[in-house]
């Protein structure tokens with residue numbers, strides 16, 4: 001079976017692309033899928049630390065495209081799950097070191113041996129975005145329920161369509177249930193109404209994402225976390241399963257008490 | 268903590284205090300700016316376009332310039348321009364005749 005190449009992009013920086021790639025890749029690998037993720041943020045690499053693999057980097061993507069190492073040598077294996085690999089970005093080079101043609105070649109080489117290839121896109125709509133789009137089979141646009149993020153998502157969706165890589169699918173990240181209820185944050189419906197694309201996931205704002213980042217261990221590997229479940233649900237949808245959208249409503253204290261008395265998890 | 272109760276209470280309190288919900292603001296701001304982003308137009312160009320349209324129509328009919336407007340209409344992934352160009356009638360009336368008794 002040939003791998004599906006999934007580009008994760010947003011336009012705006014800091015909305016959760018890298019977090020999304022790490023969590024989806026880990027969730028799929030935990031399900032036995034063979035997964036590679038590639039950090040395309042040349043000069044500003046991040047995915048290595050989010051996955052906790054920063055200490056094992058020898059070669060990077062630029063070494064691969066320049067032919068100074070074999071593809072396999074640049075693939076760092078994650079030891080927590082069966083088949084998860086990272087190809088890190090070069091830290092001391094600039095984006096022109098990799099071309100869209102290079103990315104098509106690298107991804108084609110990976111297709112035969114893997115199920116999913118994730119491309120973690122840098123912010124912006126320039127070279128890095130073009131590199132991430134060229135080999136793409138599917139585009140996931142990550143945004144937050146905020147004016148600037150939604151505006152940039154709209155622009156990216158248009159560019160993806162113009163390159164005939166669409167239709168993109170949406171991940172709405174950092175949703176705060178209580179704020180939406182109070183009318184102080186755009187709801188999922190508001191954002192979908194504006195962007196008019198298909199939704200593949202809604203991820204709540206959760207401090208657990210930050211603690212997971214501290215540990216270098218994606219939240220999706222923690223079965224107890226609501227935010228982890230949000231990512232596992234998206235992973236399941238990528239596997240073609242029909243998973244209903246979960247409620248982001250936090251449990252009330254009496255629900256927590258009930259669960260606690262039954263010996264369950266209270267998060 | 269949010270229960271349907273506390274959310275409803277909050278909404279009522281906000282209503283009583285006349286507080287605006289900023290999400291509504293966010294949505295209308297995005298809807299207002301996206302057509303410009305998508306088409307590379309801006310309010311200045313729109314104004315210029317309106318003046319030119321008014322000038323063209325003005326060659327054939329008397330335009331009520333002050334009420335002429337060219338607007339962006341956003342509809343999901345397509346947007347269009349609508350121009351509303353009110354005309355002065357030959358009898359000099361710009362509005363419907365006032366029917367209320369003097």
Ligand SMILES: Nc1ncnc2c1ncn2[C@@H]1O[C@H](COP(=O)(O)OP(=O)(O)O)[C@@H](O)[C@H]1O
Pocket residue numbers: 010012013014015016017018019020046173174175203204205206207208209210213227
């Ligand atoms: N759902 C979430 N809840 C809380 N924090 C989040 C969430 N998603 C992302 N973050 C935090 O936001 C920051 C930016 O995320 P990152 O994935 O690096 O964004 P990007 O790759 O788009 O620049 C990080 O510090 C990350 O921990």
Ligand SMILES: [Mg+2]
Pocket residue numbers: 017018019041046120121122
């Ligand atoms: Mg990033």
